[in-house]
Amino acid sequence: MLSLLLLIPFLGAATLLLWPSTPAPGRMRAIAITALALQLVWSLRVLVAFDPSFGGMQLEESVAWVESIGLNYQLGVDGLSLPLVLINAALTLVSAVCTRDISQRPRIYFSLLLVISGAVNGAFLAENLLLFFLFYELELIPLWLLISIWGGADRAYAATKFLIFTAISGVLILGAFLGLALFTGTVDFSLTPIVGERLAMGSQVVLLLALLVGFGIKIPLVPFHTWLPDAHTQASTPVSVLLAGVLLKLGTYGVLRFCLGLFPEAWPLIAPGLAIWAAVSVLYGSLAAIAQRDMKRMVAYSSVGHMGTILLAAAAATPLSLLGAVFQMVSHGLISALLFLLVGIVYRKTGTRDLDVLRGLLNPERGLPFTGSLMILGVMASAGLPGMAGFISEFLVFRGSISAFPLATLLCMVGSGLTAVYFLLLVNRAFFGRLAITPPTADPSADGRLDIRLLGVDLRETLPALGLSLAVVGLGVWPAGLGLLGEATSTALAQLPALVAAAQGGLG
Amino acid sequence: MPVIPALLTVAGGRPSAAELETSLLAGQTLLADSPEHVVEVVDVLCSYGEVLDAYSINLIYQAEHQFLNPFPVFRFLDGDLSPAKIWRHLNHDRINFEYAEYCMKAMLWHGTGGLDAYLDTPAFATDCAAIIRYKTRRDLLLGVLHPLFPNFLPEAIRAAATTHALGQFWRVMSDLFLDLARAEAAGEVASIPAVVEFIKAGLVNAAANPITYSVDLGGERFWVLPPEAGLTFLVDVAVPYVEAVFLRGMPFLGTVSFNAQAQQISPELEQFRYGALYADPLPTMGAGIPPSLLMQDMYRHLPERLHNLYRLRTRGEGDVRVKICSSFQKSMFCVTNAAINGTFPQPLASPDPAAQAANRAYAAAWAQRLAGARTDCLG
Numbered sequence: 001m002l003s004l005l006l007l008i009p010f011l012g013a014a015t016l017l018l019w020p021s022t023p024a025p026g027r028m029r030a031i032a033i034t035a036l037a038l039q040l041v042w043s044l045r046v047l048v049a050f051d052p053s054f055g056g057m058q059l060e061e062s063v064a065w066v067e068s069i070g071l072n073y074q075l076g077v078d079g080l081s082l083p084l085v086l087i088n089a090a091l092t093l094v095s096a097v098c099t100r101d102i103s104q105r106p107r108i109y110f111s112l113l114l115v116i117s118g119a120v121n122g123a124f125l126a127e128n129l130l131l132f133f134l135f136y137e138l139e140l141i142p143l144w145l146l147i148s149i150w151g152g153a154d155r156a157y158a159a160t161k162f163l164i165f166t167a168i169s170g171v172l173i174l175g176a177f178l179g180l181a182l183f184t185g186t187v188d189f190s191l192t193p194i195v196g197e198r199l200a201m202g203s204q205v206v207l208l209l210a211l212l213v214g215f216g217i218k219i220p221l222v223p224f225h226t227w228l229p230d231a232h233t234q235a236s237t238p239v240s241v242l243l244a245g246v247l248l249k250l251g252t253y254g255v256l257r258f259c260l261g262l263f264p265e266a267w268p269l270i271a272p273g274l275a276i277w278a279a280v281s282v283l284y285g286s287l288a289a290i291a292q293r294d295m296k297r298m299v300a301y302s303s304v305g306h307m308g309t310i311l312l313a314a315a316a317a318t319p320l321s322l323l324g325a326v327f328q329m330v331s332h333g334l335i336s337a338l339l340f341l342l343v344g345i346v347y348r349k350t351g352t353r354d355l356d357v358l359r360g361l362l363n364p365e366r367g368l369p370f371t372g373s374l375m376i377l378g379v380m381a382s383a384g385l386p387g388m389a390g391f392i393s394e395f396l397v398f399r400g401s402i403s404a405f406p407l408a409t410l411l412c413m414v415g416s417g418l419t420a421v422y423f424l425l426l427v428n429r430a431f432f433g434r435l436a437i438t439p440p441t442a443d444p445s446a447d448g449r450l451d452i453r454l455l456g457v458d459l460r461e462t463l464p465a466l467g468l469s470l471a472v473v474g475l476g477v478w479p480a481g482l483g484l485l486g487e488a489t490s491t492a493l494a495q496l497p498a499l500v501a502a503a504q505g506g507l508g
Numbered sequence: 509m510p511v512i513p514a515l516l517t518v519a520g521g522r523p524s525a526a527e528l529e530t531s532l533l534a535g536q537t538l539l540a541d542s543p544e545h546v547v548e549v550v551d552v553l554c555s556y557g558e559v560l561d562a563y564s565i566n567l568i569y570q571a572e573h574q575f576l577n578p579f580p581v582f583r584f585l586d587g588d589l590s591p592a593k594i595w596r597h598l599n600h601d602r603i604n605f606e607y608a609e610y611c612m613k614a615m616l617w618h619g620t621g622g623l624d625a626y627l628d629t630p631a632f633a634t635d636c637a638a639i640i641r642y643k644t645r646r647d648l649l650l651g652v653l654h655p656l657f658p659n660f661l662p663e664a665i666r667a668a669a670t671t672h673a674l675g676q677f678w679r680v681m682s683d684l685f686l687d688l689a690r691a692e693a694a695g696e697v698a699s700i701p702a703v704v705e706f707i708k709a710g711l712v713n714a715a716a717n718p719i720t721y722s723v724d725l726g727g728e729r730f731w732v733l734p735p736e737a738g739l740t741f742l743v744d745v746a747v748p749y750v751e752a753v754f755l756r757g758m759p760f761l762g763t764v765s766f767n768a769q770a771q772q773i774s775p776e777l778e779q780f781r782y783g784a785l786y787a788d789p790l791p792t793m794g795a796g797i798p799p800s801l802l803m804q805d806m807y808r809h810l811p812e813r814l815h816n817l818y819r820l821r822t823r824g825e826g827d828v829r830v831k832i833c834s835s836f837q838k839s840m841f842c843v844t845n846a847a848i849n850g851t852f853p854q855p856l857a858s859p860d861p862a863a864q865a866a867n868r869a870y871a872a873a874w875a876q877r878l879a880g881a882r883t884d885c886l887g
Contacts (some may be wrong), residue, residue: 349511350511351510365793365823399519438513449519449788449883453822456827
């Protein structure tokens, strides 16, 4: 059942690449959307088959592959990976739908989208460390190509920076996995937690730190974040949606699955440091966002801030905080994708994202009032207003973490509060006041007389953003569904350190 | 194709005061003459005429039948309290009479010209006292209110007088604008100079019309603006109206607080530049922007010819009210142009140097005020 989640997008990509002659871009888009819709349907089929009361891996598939090096084709899904598989399917579909008027190499473009989606599914479902790494690396090159071919003016710089950072991330993760084999003397790359009798605490900490830095680059955490704002700024809107909504989650998923999951014994040792790291990341991301003048960079820095809270939740490792982490991954995926979509619409219609230039886009007749309204909803959700996804996730994270790390949690709450500051700055600058899309001149009277003739936004252009907005509100109003899905797994994961400690104590 | 913001941004011409003065003295129109401008001005004035007809009827109804009514809940229904009318009102299938009230308040607040001067005379105070004496004897609430707030009822009567006077003014203007549309349809008016001339002739014809107002209370007639006050259409109502609504106006409710905080609103009423000729069409339909109400009303009566023209421009139906506002501004420049032409102190063709100097001074004063207006629509 799970293999189809890989097969559908990979077959879709192969179909596009092998399609005879040169089909029209619209047809290629239709093929990609069909494949991604099938993937979404099948993801929902997996959801139906999934038993949320069981915290372990389900629907497992296993085929021996290269046993001599410990590489097996092992797939499984639990309450941590299933929400991410669903959001991957949904957001890749959104990315394909919001890709319009693509004239440059559409065949390659849509194939790469499908490959990324399949690889991300593979990474989320892999039960074998090497298999995870293969899929983790597999999404790297397509994303690099998507930025470097279909990106903005400085795409070469941004794409290369992305490649270097994430390649180092891959090296560190692979190094940690191989180090595991080296230190334990086995080629067991399954998800079995590492305990003291297999590996000394010092070695555990070293490997854990290597993994944390590796995944910290991907999340990204300060100071490994500098690739993200550049990548977002240069990437096209659909790629930004995918990057923020899905690909960053590989980092947080990795932290929860492979750092906390593999090293539950070493985890409490470094957790206080991680909590501080999370607070620094949240505060830095938020403060940096306040200073931005490019709407897209502001949203990118807000990602740095919001993804930091997931590290806080992981550090606290309580059932509630880990459930909050699952919520935060999903809600950040939806909200950041929504914000990038809306910034994309603004850029497509006005030709600029400069907050020193844009004004009054909520203008009822000549501006982008519906886009602006959704933007206000999106920033409210991001700032954690009740009734929307952001509130549930941040409340769970903070409530679950405050007893473990009160100071770090309070600092993260301050960072979360700063979200309101920078997004209100964004909304106030770009959406209120008199409509303007050109820099102000020295003559305000002349500026106040300019007639602005923006093209309107078609409903079909807004539909993906509208869908995401509904999902953001839906998750905020009815969080029980996702809670049910993730609760058993997050509880089991939270109990790992205690279980391992108890087992060690019993053995001792 | 990348979007280049500068290409989506259009800056109109901004003639200087000297250029405007030259045009006025040369007898040229402020608005450039073009077939498209003729369609815009005539058709938008046609729809405005329909709206003014409704405004005028309602203002006169309010002044005569809702006089000193402390709770005028049904004042917009013109006395028709049928369920169908009330339903249409609640469903907002109606003219926005609030805009007419806004204009009345602007006139009352700025208080210039003969009408306002009369409202402060002893004769008016005497008439007011008689009315108040009659009303307070029969209305318990007013009987209690008046001793507590002795300025309240006289001020309410001033408001009623301004309401009625504005209703009479708009009666004339409505007929004039609808006549203009008929004349254009008949081929009698085919250019912007002809439009300005038509309006000027209409204003001159009505200039001496008396402005009077009385109320019927219990079968007894009480004068508020009696014939002996000698108030006339042009000098006592039209000129103050132009001053209050075309030129000064009021900062819109939705922006007043923001502008006041930014120290952008002068405390001097004479310095106000928020009138129809200065209004920015772009925020039309924004919250708290009263012209939105007028644009919506004109949209209901928009002639198909102009509507079709709008459908071809910018966002078509999507920004139609902004386009109506822009056309309306052009038409208001034509009306102002006609008013200026009709009130030059001396004939423009006069060879007398003293007459020319007087005309020059008059034109210069107007040009100075208009130079800061939205003249970018005139090209």
